[in-house]
Amino acid sequence: MANILLTQQCVRSCPYCFAKQHMDDSEAQQRISWEDLIYIADLFEVDRSNHLSLLGGEPTLHPDYVDFVLYLAERKFHVTTFTCGIMSPKRLEEAVTHLKQLDDKQYNFVCNLNHPDMSTDKETERIEAFMKEFGQQTTLSFNIFHLDFDMQYLVDYITKFNLVPHIRLGLAHPIPGENNKIIHPKDFDTMVERLESFMPQMIENNVSVGFDCGFAMCNFTDAQLGKFLRLARSGDGRSIKFVCNPALDIGPDMTVWSCFPLSRYHKKSIYEFNSVQEILEYYRDFHKKVREEQTGIFKECADCHFKECGLCAGGCLAHILNKTEVMPAGQGGAR
Amino acid sequence: MAVVIFKPLEKCNSNCLYCGVVQKKQDLVMDYDLLEIVFNRMNEYLEANPGEKITLTWHGGEPCLLGPEYFRKALDFQDRHCKETKDRIVHIIQSNLTIITQELIDLFKEMGIHTIGTSFEPLPNIRGPGKDRDSDVYNRLFFQGVDLVEKNGLGWGCIYVVHRRSLGRAREIFYYLTNMNLKSQPTFNKIYLYSGDEHNLNITPEEYADFLGELVPLYWENRIRYAQLKPISTFIEAIERGNNMVCDYSGRCAHHWMYIGPDGKASHCGRSGDFAFIDYGNIRDRTIHDILYDKKRDPIEERQLFLPENECKDCRFWGICHGGCPLDAYTAHGSFMKPTMNCSGIKRLLENYIEPVTGMEVNLPPPDTNS
Amino acid sequence: MKQKPGKEKMIVVQDGSGLEKKITKKTLVVQVDTIEKAVPAFGKWSSENRVFCVVVHEEKPLAEIELSEELKIIPLALFLKEGGAPKTVIEKSREFREANITLYLPAHNPENFTLLQILASLDVACGVYLENEAKPVNWDSMNDLMYYAAYSPANHARVEPFDYAVSNYDPQEYLCFTTPWFENPRRFFYMDENENIALSRKKMEEGDFVATGISSFDSLDDNEKYKEHLTMWTNQFIDNQRCASCPAWRVCGGAFVSICESNPNYFQFFNDLLEAAEQNRVKQEQDTEWRL
Numbered sequence: 001m002a003n004i005l006l007t008q009q010c011v012r013s014c015p016y017c018f019a020k021q022h023m024d025d026s027e028a029q030q031r032i033s034w035e036d037l038i039y040i041a042d043l044f045e046v047d048r049s050n051h052l053s054l055l056g057g058e059p060t061l062h063p064d065y066v067d068f069v070l071y072l073a074e075r076k077f078h079v080t081t082f083t084c085g086i087m088s089p090k091r092l093e094e095a096v097t098h099l100k101q102l103d104d105k106q107y108n109f110v111c112n113l114n115h116p117d118m119s120t121d122k123e124t125e126r127i128e129a130f131m132k133e134f135g136q137q138t139t140l141s142f143n144i145f146h147l148d149f150d151m152q153y154l155v156d157y158i159t160k161f162n163l164v165p166h167i168r169l170g171l172a173h174p175i176p177g178e179n180n181k182i183i184h185p186k187d188f189d190t191m192v193e194r195l196e197s198f199m200p201q202m203i204e205n206n207v208s209v210g211f212d213c214g215f216a217m218c219n220f221t222d223a224q225l226g227k228f229l230r231l232a233r234s235g236d237g238r239s240i241k242f243v244c245n246p247a248l249d250i251g252p253d254m255t256v257w258s259c260f261p262l263s264r265y266h267k268k269s270i271y272e273f274n275s276v277q278e279i280l281e282y283y284r285d286f287h288k289k290v291r292e293e294q295t296g297i298f299k300e301c302a303d304c305h306f307k308e309c310g311l312c313a314g315g316c317l318a319h320i321l322n323k324t325e326v327m328p329a330g331q332g333g334a335r
Numbered sequence: 336m337a338v339v340i341f342k343p344l345e346k347c348n349s350n351c352l353y354c355g356v357v358q359k360k361q362d363l364v365m366d367y368d369l370l371e372i373v374f375n376r377m378n379e380y381l382e383a384n385p386g387e388k389i390t391l392t393w394h395g396g397e398p399c400l401l402g403p404e405y406f407r408k409a410l411d412f413q414d415r416h417c418k419e420t421k422d423r424i425v426h427i428i429q430s431n432l433t434i435i436t437q438e439l440i441d442l443f444k445e446m447g448i449h450t451i452g453t454s455f456e457p458l459p460n461i462r463g464p465g466k467d468r469d470s471d472v473y474n475r476l477f478f479q480g481v482d483l484v485e486k487n488g489l490g491w492g493c494i495y496v497v498h499r500r501s502l503g504r505a506r507e508i509f510y511y512l513t514n515m516n517l518k519s520q521p522t523f524n525k526i527y528l529y530s531g532d533e534h535n536l537n538i539t540p541e542e543y544a545d546f547l548g549e550l551v552p553l554y555w556e557n558r559i560r561y562a563q564l565k566p567i568s569t570f571i572e573a574i575e576r577g578n579n580m581v582c583d584y585s586g587r588c589a590h591h592w593m594y595i596g597p598d599g600k601a602s603h604c605g606r607s608g609d610f611a612f613i614d615y616g617n618i619r620d621r622t623i624h625d626i627l628y629d630k631k632r633d634p635i636e637e638r639q640l641f642l643p644e645n646e647c648k649d650c651r652f653w654g655i656c657h658g659g660c661p662l663d664a665y666t667a668h669g670s671f672m673k674p675t676m677n678c679s680g681i682k683r684l685l686e687n688y689i690e691p692v693t694g695m696e697v698n699l700p701p702p703d704t705n706s
Numbered sequence: 707m708k709q710k711p712g713k714e715k716m717i718v719v720q721d722g723s724g725l726e727k728k729i730t731k732k733t734l735v736v737q738v739d740t741i742e743k744a745v746p747a748f749g750k751w752s753s754e755n756r757v758f759c760v761v762v763h764e765e766k767p768l769a770e771i772e773l774s775e776e777l778k779i780i781p782l783a784l785f786l787k788e789g790g791a792p793k794t795v796i797e798k799s800r801e802f803r804e805a806n807i808t809l810y811l812p813a814h815n816p817e818n819f820t821l822l823q824i825l826a827s828l829d830v831a832c833g834v835y836l837e838n839e840a841k842p843v844n845w846d847s848m849n850d851l852m853y854y855a856a857y858s859p860a861n862h863a864r865v866e867p868f869d870y871a872v873s874n875y876d877p878q879e880y881l882c883f884t885t886p887w888f889e890n891p892r893r894f895f896y897m898d899e900n901e902n903i904a905l906s907r908k909k910m911e912e913g914d915f916v917a918t919g920i921s922s923f924d925s926l927d928d929n930e931k932y933k934e935h936l937t938m939w940t941n942q943f944i945d946n947q948r949c950a951s952c953p954a955w956r957v958c959g960g961a962f963v964s965i966c967e968s969n970p971n972y973f974q975f976f977n978d979l980l981e982a983a984e985q986n987r988v989k990q991e992q993d994t995e996w997r998l
Contacts, residue, residue, distance in 0.1 A: 034792065034820045034823070034824065035820065035823060035850065035854075038823055038824065038827050038854075039858075041827065041860070042827065042858050042859065042860035042862075043859075043860075045860045045861070046859045046860050064792065066793075067791075067792045067793050067796065070793060070796045070797075071792070071796050071824065071828075074796055074799060074800075074828055075827065075828065098793065457943070457946055457950070457951075458946075459946065471944065474943070474944040475940075475944055478937065478940040478943065478944060479937075481940075482937055482940075506951075507951040508951075510950075510951045510952060510953050510955070511943065511946075511950050511951045514943075514950060514951070514952070514955040514956060515943055515950070517877065517878045517879060517880065517956060518878045557984075559877060559984045559987065559988060560877050560956075560980075560984060562877075
């Protein structure tokens with residue numbers, strides 16, 4: 001799966017935004033063209049991929065957003081749109097008119113939902129209008145960027161708008177060299193404890209959770225791991241993972257990079273590669289080289305059995321490159 | 336195989352600026368008696384040399400001026416005098432195609448001719464009939480001839496003579512000629528003038544090399560499109576595969592080539608016959624074998640041993656060039672025991688153009704005779 | 707068209723010309739001016755002849771084109787004046803994929819190049835055409851579309867005239883790249899209601915005929931005017947016109963000299979098309995996979 005940035009513009013300014021640097025470095029008005037989208041679709045079709053994600057900035061800002069989804073769906077791609085849910089009424093109407101003709105299985109939304117306190121009334125109104133129409137195709141995404149986070153509102157939204165009963169949990173990743181809001185690795189166990197405190201509500205409302213990249217296994221006790229496993233969407237716990245892999249983000253200028261936090265590292269033109277596999281190999285190689293210098297975000301990662309057998313990646317590469325201080329065990333670091 | 340450059344006439348319907356043959360204004364046409372002798376001589380040679388072939392290259396002047404009756408006569412003589420050997424006579428013809436007719440084509444087909452050699456000039460007023468060399472008329476007739484040839488399923492290949500007015504226009508001429516005939520690429524020959532250069536057409540070997548040099552990358556990068564481009568492709572093949580060159584650079588023309596003129600005079604090759612540089616007597620009186628093995632040819636053969644010990648010693652291009660055309664040496668120096676006057680041009684073409692573009696390096700010095 | 711390409715000669719007739727009762731045992735291209743007439747025309751002209759294709763020169767926009775089940779099974783070449791919005795193209799692609807159709811859009815509208823790429827990527831055979839030499843064309847965009855058609859590794863439908871050029875290129879033959887537009891004096895012979903024969907649509911409109919009479923069609927190879935036309939290309943060489951020395955001549959043939967003179971990208975397009983054709987040929991020759 002790859003992430004295609006349709007546009008560099010966004011309607012929000014989230015404090016934890018790890019795409020911010022990339023957008024600051026890019027031309028605001030830049031939008032992907034049809035020809036480039038077709039090129040990317042071709043590349044991934046040859047690779048036999050059948051899933052593409054649309055990102056931004058805010059992808060629904062692109063004037064051809066709905067057409068793009070229709071087009072990719074026609075080409076048998078499943079299309080996931082990562083959105084903040086804030087669409088203009090005109091765009092929403094267009095989406096409703098056309099996307100609803102598609103099979104539900106052909107598209108879905110991942111809505112990054114900040115706490116209502118972080119949104120204006122108008123923004124909330126728009127988000128709710130979007131959820132009213134596309135709730136059943138929408139999964140919420142929540143980025144943890146400070147320790148006293150609240151998740152109750154997420155459950156409330158799921159219930160109110162009949163959203164997909166699942167929350168994609170993300171850790172706000174550092175932008176190396178920048179100062180975006182993140183959770184420091186030394187506070188990961190505290191973060192996990194807080195996360196655990198919301199489990200009863202999740203269970204009660206039948207809401208599962210899944211981890212995005214960057215979580216470290218050693219920040220979870222066995223009991224905590226067990227609880228989260230029970231909350232996983234699929235029975236085998238596939239959504240509970242401790243990975244850090246190249247995500248493959250493709251910009252509207254046809255540059256490609258490993259993932260947003262690492263957008264300044266080894267950004268290449270997509271045309272330098274002949275296939276998706278080549279791109280993946282390139283960035284996996286880059287990841288490998290970094291981890292050869294420093295295995296993970298904790299000192300213990302170097303000797304960690306779970307790291308060695310691939311159960312845990314050793315935390316987010318961006319933390320390593322950000323020269324995050326490696327904490328020894330017992331001091332808020334690895335348990 | 337013996338190659339006979341057969342010129343039963345030197346007359347032509349065109350007045351090409353660089354043609355020394357036309358300038359001789361020689362009206363003589365080989366009579367039928369002599370023509371019959373030629374076929375008898377061929378039969379004699381082939382009977383004595385089973386397994387040998389003779390390539391009879393009809394040349395001129397313009398052979399089509401001989402008319403259909405002449406070729407019928409030739410076929411008749413062949414049938415009568417070469418009953419058992421005619422299968423080993425290969426007819427080739429070189430014509431300007433401007434007066435070719437269906438009747439002639441039918442006869443050529445009967446003679447086993449599948450391809451007609453020709454030559455062409457895209458630049459105006461260099462080839463053409465009359466004093467002013469009306470190239471417009473010439474070109475129209477040429478293309479009509481080409482159309483007729485192609486309709487009859489025959490191929491045609493073109494020689495281009497590189498002269499002073501061609502310089503600086505290599506690419507233009509190249510594209511013109513390769514567009515004109517997609518089935519066969521042109522051969523670019525250097526101009527030879529033996530009877531004065533009134534029109535300032537002569538070029539130096541270096542200029543010829545530079546003209547070809549401009550085409551080397553075009554050919555090399557587009558070999559799918561242009562299967563061959565002589566002499567460039569021939570040089571490259573010789574470097575790649577060690578193929579021996581033909582004619583000028585083969586080093587093997589001592590006993591394989593001969594010329595027969597309208598009066599039966601024999602000489603070494605087309606150029607030597609046209610300007611009477613070498614005299615091997617007359618086909619009336621001499622057999623083909625005697626002509627091919629005339630003592631005067633011995634130095635041409637000895638040249639291949641002499642030059643590697645002398646001026647061509649250690650030359651890394653020897654294996655390609657073999658000292659070049661012996662006639663070039665003879666006309667420039669009065670002796671065969673010299674390399675061709677085009678030596679500097681060949682080296683220039685190979686060193687400055689073919690080697691850098693292809694990445695190949697020529698390293699074919701003469702074999703060490705002491706080892 | 708999903709028929710195997712060949713070299714057979716075809717008569718291009720206008721439906722309603724009254725010739726359907728006079729022409730027999732020929733291969734025809736039947737022209738109609740609305741898509742609704744395509745099925746009846748196909749039926750009518752097929753009774754005594756083989757209809758290679760029905761060519762529709764339609765004024766309606768793509769959004770208003772409806773393909774009935776009957777239309778889907780006849781070979782159609784649909785020349786439209788406009789393509790419409792991408793949404794329309796995407797939605798229409800579903801029914802077009804089920805049909806034996808090639809959809810043509812004019813080259814002078816730059817948006818059409820995008821639409822054609824969308825169509826081809828959605829497996830709808832399509833093509834670009836030059837509606838009128840006077841209307842300017844963005845040859846860079848033409849080149850981009852050609853690149854897509856020739857080089858994209860993903861499966862896609864034909865995009866004409868590029869597909870024709872690349873597939874039929876032979877270094878030893880001249881290529882008539884206007885063939886997908888039914889313009890090829892060796893293959894398509896336009897006949898009007900008076901049985902006048904012209905060698906192109908434009909010549910038919912101008913009244914420039916080479917022969918008259920259905921019976922003269924079979925002996926066209928001996929027709930002097932026709933023979934003269936076929937050798938007209940030599941004038942470019944005789945007069946030493948610019949085209950004669952152009953490396954791309956073997957795919958362009960000097961078809962649109964006036965455009966070339968005013969637009970340097972025209973030459974670049976044909977040069978790149980020639981390269982694409984050659985690369986395809988190499989690829990075909992290297993394909994040693996055995997197959998039954």
